Amino acid sequence: MIKLNRRIAAIKPSATMAAEARATEMKAAGIDVISLAAGEPDFDTPEHIKDAARRALAEGFTHYTPVSGTMALKQAICAKLARDSGLAYEPAEILASAGAKQAEANVIAALFDEGDQVIIPTPAWVSFVAMVNLSGAEALLLPCPESDAFQLDPARLREVLTPRTRGILLNSPSNPTGAVYSAEQLAALARVLLEHDLWIMSDDVYEHMSYDGPVAHLFAIEPRLKPRGIIFNSLSKTYAMTGWRIGFAAGPREVITAASRLQSQNSGNPNSLTQVAAIEALTGSQAEVATMVAEFRARRELTVRRIRALPGFRLPHVPQGAFYCFPNISALIGARLDGRTVTDGNALADLILNEAQVALVGGNDFGAPDHVRISYATSIANLNRAFDRIEGLLKRLSA
Ligand SMILES: Cc1ncc(COP(=O)(O)O)c(C=O)c1O
Known part of the structure; x- marks a missing residue:
């Protein structure tokens, strides 16, 4: 075993980057993954x-x-x-x-x-x-x-x-x-x-x-x-x-x-x-910032509505900023599919990735294992497709 610096050895890879990297790998292998894991806007950098x-x-x-x-x-x-x-x-x-x-x-x-x-x-x-x-x-x-x-x-x-x-x-x-x-x-x-x-x-x-x-x-x-x-x-x-x-x-x-x-x-x-x-x-001009923010606002409305319609997901507060929702999934803990059990947010994110090909980030590394993070920095069409898939998967879970 190589002896590493004690503090470096204790560092875990960034959970958000790991989730995004797995989605990218699956896409490269030809799997149609929809990523709601990204911590970055999907827009292009403004031309100016x-x-x-x-x-x-x-x-x-x-x-x-x-x-x-x-x-x-x-x-x-x-x-x-x-x-x-x-x-x-x-x-x-x-x-x-x-x-x-x-x-x-x-x-x-x-x-x-x-x-x-x-x-x-x-x-x-x-x-x-x-x-x-x-x-x-x-x-x-x-x-x-x-x-x-x-x-x-x-x-x-x-x-x-x-x-x-x-x-x-x-x-x-x-x-x-x-x-x-x-x-x-x-x-x-x-x-x-x-x-x-x-x-x-x-x-x-x-x-x-x-x-x-x-x-x-x-x-x-x-x-x-x-x-x-x-x-x-x-x-x-x-x-x-x-x-x-x-x-x-x-x-x-x-x-x-x-x-x-x-x-x-x-x-x-x-x-x-x-x-x-x-x-x-x-x-320079800040016009495109306003355009991006308006688009994020519309996506937030849709994301909140679709999350609130998912069985077992709770989102009591509408998030006021950033481009994430952080729903509570504690009602799904203990739910099972084909011998696998949802033990926490990370386990649910894994199940959703493997069974519904939608990438989310489990809440564990944010200090909230009863949650998952859903990024709405992707198109409305992608969001709708992703939520349709998650809804389909949740119907297959047994208590
Ligand atoms: C809260 C917070 N701070 C800092 C950063 C880092 O941003 P940057 O790309 O400027 O390093 C991020 C990126 O996800 C973030 O979410």
């Missing part, structure tokens, strides 16, 4: 963004840039933060990375140490726990019940804060639940967060996928939190740019400098052409 990259390539912008991104990109990110969230940042407070994921991993590694505790309200995106564990810190999972629409209760937060608590990771709109904190809820959380000295990390990657009005920003609602706040955002979801790999962190200069130092040693600058495309995305 691609044009900017083509121009940069033609002009030979193909060399190293400053590690944390070009000054022009960092200025565009500052302008975006002011425009969308009313927050003032300077270029020295910005780190551009290969996706929000890299910015998050680098900042978390820079900030936390063994003995520290970082709170992750669950259900949560699968990578947060791995990133915190890699830093040596302990991830404290704080379950947020479905009856609270998966939102963190400020009183519950106050109860778990200890002198070891050094950080908290918030994500609104949420992957996987689609929950969005209102301005009032953020203000209530802010009152508790002000009482304790910890880093507040806000993952805003689904900020524009919000169907009941713009998302309020915690650091705009309570500016006293901004000096110990770090924003993570990405162009992946908003501009359908997942493959380009560009995202960023915004936060206090010392934190950004430390994370940039780490980035300088383990990867370097984000792709030069992508940086030029990102400037166009952030500063």
Whole structure:
């Protein structure tokens, strides 16, 4: 047996990426799989963004840039933060990375140490726990019940804060639940967060996928939190740019400098052409974002309706953001088909993939094994076909 680094050996592959990879493999083997597993928009990157990259390539912008991104990109990110969230940042407070994921991993590694505790309200995106564990810190999972629409209760937060608590990771709109904190809820959380000295990390990657009005920003609602706040955002979801790999962190200069130092040693600058495309995305026309969001809204209506019609699936709250629904499937636990038993969300997702050729992600790795995650980042026609198949399969299950 090869001896691996202890922390690396403990990392599991990302459950969402594994589900999507299995669907892709089955498709390559000629099986007609419909994927509702993807964590990415199915739209093409808008043409004006691609044009900017083509121009940069033609002009030979193909060399190293400053590690944390070009000054022009960092200025565009500052302008975006002011425009969308009313927050003032300077270029020295910005780190551009290969996706929000890299910015998050680098900042978390820079900030936390063994003995520290970082709170992750669950259900949560699968990578947060791995990133915190890699830093040596302990991830404290704080379950947020479905009856609270998966939102963190400020009183519950106050109860778990200890002198070891050094950080908290918030994500609104949420992957996987689609929950969005209102301005009032953020203000209530802010009152508790002000009482304790910890880093507040806000993952805003689904900020524009919000169907009941713009998302309020915690650091705009309570500016006293901004000096110990770090924003993570990405162009992946908003501009359908997942493959380009560009995202960023915004936060206090010392934190950004430390994370940039780490980035300088383990990867370097984000792709030069992508940086030029990102400037166009952030500063150019936003019309296509609105078109994509309108389409997601229509798909959400259909997805909610079809989930609520599935026997054994419960979806009490309409998700307000992102492009996921996270129904409860606990009524199906114990159900059987041909000698196989549904033991949890992962088992149900496996059964649906193998028997109905529809890929979903089980809720286990999000910290909610009674659930499955359904992505509606696919066409209405695909959604209808997928739900027809799932309905057919559920009729075959016996109690
Ligand atoms: C909550 C959340 N944060 C961050 C990311 C990473 O996005 P990026 O493509 O920018 O690395 C994802 C991607 O699925 C996500 O769901």
